[in-house]
Amino acid sequence: MSSLTRRPIRAPATSDSSGTYTESASNNYNESNAHHRATGNKDDEQDSDGDKETRLTLMEEVLLLGLKDREGYTSFWNDCISSGLRGCILTELSFRGRIELEKTGTRRRTLANRKVVLLDDTATGDVLLDESLRHIKDTQPTETVQSWIEYLSGECWNPMKLKYQLRNVRERLAKNLVDKGICSTEKQNFFLFDMTTHPLNDSVHKLKLVKKVQDSVLTRWPNDPRRIDKRILALIYLAHASDVLENAFTPLSDEDYEVAMKHVRELLDLDPDQETSKYDPKMEVMWAVVSAFNK
Numbered sequence: 001m002s003s004l005t006r007r008p009i010r011a012p013a014t015s016d017s018s019g020t021y022t023e024s025a026s027n028n029y030n031e032s033n034a035h036h037r038a039t040g041n042k043d044d045e046q047d048s049d050g051d052k053e054t055r056l057t058l059m060e061e062v063l064l065l066g067l068k069d070r071e072g073y074t075s076f077w078n079d080c081i082s083s084g085l086r087g088c089i090l091t092e093l094s095f096r097g098r099i100e101l102e103k104t105g106t107r108r109r110t111l112a113n114r115k116v117v118l119l120d121d122t123a124t125g126d127v128l129l130d131e132s133l134r135h136i137k138d139t140q141p142t143e144t145v146q147s148w149i150e151y152l153s154g155e156c157w158n159p160m161k162l163k164y165q166l167r168n169v170r171e172r173l174a175k176n177l178v179d180k181g182i183c184s185t186e187k188q189n190f191f192l193f194d195m196t197t198h199p200l201n202d203s204v205h206k207l208k209l210v211k212k213v214q215d216s217v218l219t220r221w222p223n224d225p226r227r228i229d230k231r232i233l234a235l236i237y238l239a240h241a242s243d244v245l246e247n248a249f250t251p252l253s254d255e256d257y258e259v260a261m262k263h264v265r266e267l268l269d270l271d272p273d274q275e276t277s278k279y280d281p282k283m284e285v286m287w288a289v290v291s292a293f294n295k
Contacts, residue, residue, distance in 0.1 A: 054180050054205055057126060058088040058095075061235055063173045064182065064206055065213075066244035072186060072197030074170065074244075084242025085169050086152040087289040089132050090116070090145060091234050094285035096124055098133055101284045102142065110273050111288040112295075115142035128172060135164045145288040146295075174198040182206070213239070213248040217263040218256060225267060226278055234286050236267060241293040 056064070066074040066081055074081055093099045098121070101114040121137050123130050132152060143151070150156045154165030175198075177183040182205045183198040200206060216232045225233065239245040249260050272291040276284050 054182070056180075056205075056209075057129070057176075058092045058231070058234060058238060059085050059128065059169075059173050060176055061209055062088055062239050062242050062244060063170060064177060064209055065239055065247050066242060067174070067183070067198065067200065069200040069203070069206070071188075072174075072183065072199035073195065078243050080241060080243040082169070083149055083153050083155065084238055084244075084293075085173070086149045086166070087241055087293065088238050089128060089152065089166075090148060091238065091286045091289055092126075093124075093129055093133060093136075094282055095230070095234075096129075097282070098122070098124065098129075099136060099285060100281065101145075101288060111276060111284070111291045112144060112146060114284075114288065115144055116148055116285070117142055128166060128169065131166060139164075145285060146292040149289070149292055171196070180205075210248045210251070213245070214252065214256075214260065217260040221263050225270065225275070230280070230283060230286070233267075236264065237286070237290050237293075240264065240268065241290075 062081070062084060063074070066078065068074070090099070098119055099116050100119050101111070102117050104114065116136060118133075118137050121133060124133070135151070136148070147156075148164075151161045151164035152166050154162060156162070174183060175185075178185055178198060178201075182200070182202050184201040186197050186199060187194055188197050189195075212232065213235065216228060216236065222228060236245065239248070245264065249257055252260060272287040272294065276287040279287070
């Protein structure tokens with residue numbers, strides 16, 4: 001998992017209309033947080049209703065955070081996003097009730113040692129999720145989350161497992177974003193080769209995603225991670241594992257940035273094996289993914 005870095009000090013940002021944070025965190029942080037606790041449920045329902053037409057999977061959200069708006073591709077130096085997206089796939093499958101970790105019984109085992117088991121092989125309607133689901137269904141004996149991240153990424157030494165590799169994941173996810181009207185498709189020449197890129201077509205959706213991430217660690221920070229929406233919590237962990245989380249914090253003022261990163265560090269310092277017992281069983285796969293990336 002990528003490490004957190006302290007960004008250089010820059011001049012305070014001025015206010016704008018982009019929907020991102022530009023005011024000091026110390027002025028209204030506590031007041032905004034208290035207001036959210038009073039109205040949070042209503043806001044969450046409104047957000048859910050407003051996103052029905054363009055509901056994004058965890059994979060699509062992480063890729064959207066990583067895509068350069070104008071260039072339409074992820075950083076060439078990002079070597080984390082490939083495995084990070086596979087972690088997103090496993091987490092999304094668990095949230096949809098398709099997979100879970102095997103039961104521990106009376107003998108307590110760590111997340112790293114528990115195998116992924118199939119709950120429901122009903123198709124999800126998402127090609128990448130369904131392809132991964134078929135692999136999990138057809139594999140005996142069962143495998144751990146760490147192994148599945150490696151298999152789906154093609155990063156394993158066993159040639160018999162290479163058949164599980166998911167091909168062209170970023171391109172397929174980008175096409176999903178194109179189909180949803182968020183990105184477009186272009187061809188760019190990079191001296192020796194041509195590359196298909198997917199520049200941002202509709203900035204509103206990305207601004208909403210960025211603001212959602214910012215809100216989760218600023219005005220909506222609950223102090224108790226158990227009160228964070230499970231999809232938001234997963235997005236923070238998986239975006240960090242994919243080395244794209246800081247892209248959401250670039251527009252912040254320096255004070256807001258420090259507050260946001262302080263809260264992110266608090267989440268990253270949690271022990272997945274201890275946290276998993278505090279949550280719904282559907283969160284176990286997510287915590288196993290976090291544990292795998294912590295190694």
